[in-house]
Amino acid sequence: MQYINKKLRVAVRKFTPFENALEKIWHSFKVQTNTEFELEYSSMDLTELHQSLFEEGGLQNGSWDIVQLSSDWVSEAFNKGAIEDLAPFIAQNEKEVYLQNWPPSLRRSQTFENKIYGIPFHDGPECMIYRTDLFESEENKAKFKALFAEELEVPKSWGKFLQVATFFSSLQQGFYGTALAAFPDGHNAVYDFCIQAWSRGGVFLRKDNSINIDIPQIVEGLNFYRDFIQSKNSIHPQSKNFDSVRLGQAFANGEIAMMINWFGFAAYAQLEGLPKVKNNVGVCEIPTDGENKSISPNSYWIYSIAKGSQNKHIAYEFISFATNQINDCILTLEGGIGCRLTTYKDEEINRQIPFFNQLEILHSYATELPNLPQWASVAHHIDNLMLQVMNTNTPIELLVKETQKLISNNT
Structure with a gap:
């Protein structure tokens, strides 16, 4: 040839x-x-x-x-x-x-x-990634039980996720319970949006392949997300600048106790992480609202x-x-x-x-994300929505309705 x-x-x-x-x-x-x-x-x-x-x-x-x-x-x-x-x-x-x-x-x-x-x-696929040694530490277990009268466990619900993240952030200066990959690049924040919707049973893809994000589960999830990312007691302060790679590096470097990220970054931490992180990596399902089954976003x-x-x-x-x-x-x-x-x-x-x-x-x-030719445009609007969720105090209900109008008019 x-x-x-x-x-x-x-x-x-x-x-x-x-x-x-x-x-x-x-x-x-x-x-x-x-x-x-x-x-x-x-x-x-x-x-x-x-x-x-x-x-x-x-x-x-x-x-x-x-x-x-x-x-x-x-x-x-x-x-x-x-x-x-x-x-x-x-x-x-x-x-x-x-x-x-x-x-x-x-x-x-x-x-x-x-x-x-x-x-x-x-x-x-995305999953919960956590430090097994921190959850298995007898000292940490005793402190957690003294504070909350509960056993320290890998969180299965968003409420517990916030509670455990706050606990680990209180243990030492410069160490955080978790972090987010919130950098707005049309990918990371969009998946955070989807996780908050899907883990609450929210379905934004209609049967006619149109998109409707103006649903209660998304409003609830984004209110939680805003409170979480604006928290100074639970989360790594660089979360807004982290993409998934930087988030994975923060975990591998021993800066955080747990994260929701792509499975590959669990493997990276196991192979390339600091000695205190290697061989102390666990994975499990992503938290939910406590009523719906867990999901695993797949890209x-x-x-x-x-x-x-x-x-x-x-x-x-x-x-x-x-x-x-x-x-x-x-x-x-x-x-x-x-x-x-x-x-x-x-x-x-x-x-x-x-x-x-x-x-x-x-x-x-x-x-998976909706397999639609117009998804890139939808993702752009969701990315802008997430920026406003993170950086303004405009009511979530209003932001969602405004973004839905843009999606409906431009896709």
Whole structure:
């Protein structure tokens, strides 16, 4: 096959484990295939990556061959006709294998009308992540019982979450019960919004695929969120500046007792955290209002082929190689989160990350963002709503109604 050039260009989400794993996997690929291609990649944060792929047309103008694409963006890319259907590349006898390799929750967002627009490579649904040693400390247990006449336990409800966060924040200067990833980048605060809605049984996607956020569960959840993030007694003071990566680093550095974050940051703390954090990491379900079942917000990363690529066959060959069983484990040991069912049960992975096998349980109640082409616009309005929730005293009911008007008029 005649190729236009000998460079395979990859757009990468800026995250050290992604970069390290990509370089190792590419080296193995070159050795095994003797390809004449050279890898050329650029690492970008979320905002930069979205801008390069969509606003600047990178998916269609030939800037990229392979892209690391958030599952939150797939519908937008699909509706622009900007990514390649991979089904023709997946041989007929591999289709059944493809369906068996990953849980259904990691195949939903990139599948449209039996067409497949990406292969999952990094995951980790959101969950509660906590320091087991702090909850198991006899001293902490005694102090907590003396204060509240209750046992110290990992919180299952939002009320208990606030209580426990306040308790841990009182133990020592510069240590906090928890923190939030509240940085407004169209991703972190939007997921905080969804968690507060879903964990209270709130459903904002109507049957006709329109969005209605003006519901009691969202008003209740955002009132709680405002009180929580404005609290000086419970939460890390840098929460408004934290994205999920910085939040994960704060936990790994021993600055907080617990957090709600992507599973990958539990693995990161276990592998790269300070000595007092390593081997003291636990994961469990996210708190609820006490009446509804827990949920696990699910956002993952896939490898997709840009529509404008002139090197689609070699691009798919590399994607297939990069997501095989061996390389799924390599990514995991670098600090990412492999997606294959076999990785969840891999002995070496679970020796190094003892809670890794719990991923299969988390995926049993995984929940994705609405798979709508207009979701990027909706998320923009929700992001602005969350900024006002955090930084103003305007009544939540009014903010929600105003945002609903914007959503209805602009989507």
